Amino acid sequence: MDKVGKHSRKGRETTKRVSEPEPDYDEEVLKRHKNAQAVTVLGEEDASVKLLEDLVFGAEDDLVERLVEDREDGGATLLDDDDSSDSDVENEARLKVQPTRTAVWEDEDDDLEEEVDMTHRFRRDLAKSDAEAKMSKQKLQQRMKEQFQKAMGGMPSWAETKLKKKNKKKDDSDEDGDDLMRKTGNFVGSSDSLPKGIIRMKKCLHANNDRPSKDRLTTVQFHPSAQVVMTAGIDQSISLFQVDGKTNPKIQSIHLERFPVHKAQFSVNGEQVVATSFRNKLFYIYDMMEGKVIPVHTVRGLREQRVKEFEVSPDGESLLLTGTSGYLHVLTMKTKEVVKSLKINGNIVGVAFSHDGSKVFTNSEEGEVYIWDMRSSKCLNRFTDDGCVSGTSMAASKNGQYLACGSAAGVVNVYSQEECMRQNNPKPLKAIMNLVNSATSLRFNPTSEILAIASRADDEAARLVHIPSFTVFSNFPMFQRKTIYRAHRMDFSPNSGFFSLANNKGHAPLFRLLHYKDF
Secondary structure, three states: OHHHHOOOOOHHHHHHHOOOOOOOOOHHHHHHHHOOOOOOOOOOOOHHHHHHHHHHHOOHHHHHHHHHHOOOOOOOOOOOOOOOOOOOHHHHHHHOOOOOOOOOOOOOOOOOOOEEEOOOOOOHHHOOOHHHOEEEHHHHHHHHHHHHHHHHOOOOHHHHHHHHHHHHHHHHHHHHHHHHHHHHHHHOOOOOOOOOOOOOEEEEOOOOOOOOOOOOEEEEEEOOOOOEEEEEEOOOEEEEEEOOOOOOOEEEEEEOOOOOOOEEEEOOOOOEEEEEOOOOOOEEEEEOOOOEEEEEOOOEOOOOOOOOOEEEOOOOOEEEEEOOOOEEEEEEOOOOEEEEEEEOOOOEEEEEEOOOOOEEEEEEOOOEEEEEEOOOOOEEEEEEOOOOOOEEEEEEOOOOOEEEEEEOOOOEEEEEHHHHHHOOOOOOOEEEOOOOOOOOEEEEOOOOOEEEEEOOOOOOOEEEEEOOOOEEOOOOOOOOHHHOOOEEEEEEOOOOOEEEEEEOOOOOOEEEEOOOOOO
16 A cells, blocks of 8 residues: 555646546545555556556545545535445446536535534534534535635636536526516516615706796705606795706796795695795695695794794695794694694704604704604604704605704714614714715605705705715716805605705706616
């Protein structure tokens, strides 16, 4: 056996010198090896016969090392159990005449989640530490693959050929899937999420290009069901435009005498528009179905000198009016009267309904956040916005997952709504610091993949934040010296296909977000 002993780490070099095909190994070889201690050397033979002797009768450590480093599949792998059946040497030699050249790390029938005992003598050299006493078959396959390629100086040509064929088969399958998508159309939904980094978008004609405002705009909002956008502003007018991205023709414009519009908002069904001013208790309701402008001079139960900020509830049944000294008043749309009031400490700077309207989030000037139950009028939780000295704005995502709080320092903290309900001191998922001045406007898109943030205290201070990576899209805003503006309010169309903002130049810049197919 002295000749056999020579084949240790130089076994691979010996293999390269013979002219016969490189042999394969299987479970039969391992079993045969256990009973080979009493066999003697048969004498001088040709190179191919000596090689077979080495493989069948070689030292155990040498064989295991070769199995780990050089082995090509065709028999048992290190992932298999130790039990194997005996076979004749003649059958062993016959099986090696035409080797099946497949990668040792690939076995499609394996349960890759099953764990393997790494303390076995045939596998322990693959473990990097004692902590890897157990290893999944998938991880062991990868470890064997890496060690094999390292020993071979890279992936062998036969493995590259197989990998190319496998990839080609996968590509053909993907093409078949694409054909299926094209044939089934809308019956198959796309699960593509919005990628971060750069958002695919196109700048369109201003939404109100057919009738620009003579003064700054304070409102821009897309209709909840029709392809229409509304603008309103200091010039005492409310205008409606059809959104086609090309000409955006004006549909209608109404003038409110001595009533500069602070905020205008569609009702949930889109049939009415509610408009408030700066210093009036009076507010207007424009009924688009009947073409009537209805002034609301007094509200029963409302003791406020002015009505300025408000939110329409998701069910469309009520308005939430922001009063002075921390008061919130719930007004019914049907009777135009206050049915209940809520009170916080300090002044209110931001209000947002939860997606189902069951809860209301409020942000105070002191940076305290209150969560109210709309049915019972009870405060469910209260916490301080992390690091905030002075709060300025608030927004809630439509999927019920996120809550954004803006501050005078320009920091926008994004929280998990669930954590805000459970903890007295929740930590933000991310503190967005891309604004240098007060964050005065926040808006989530309908899919909750984008958070628009803006400050009306600085030029071009509007950003689009990718959710959930919380990174800013680098290609927005599109800087152009001729179009420097300050953003006051922002909005997304119902299916996120368009984005617009109201600026101090009387324009509503319009952008087509190409990732989204519908309006």
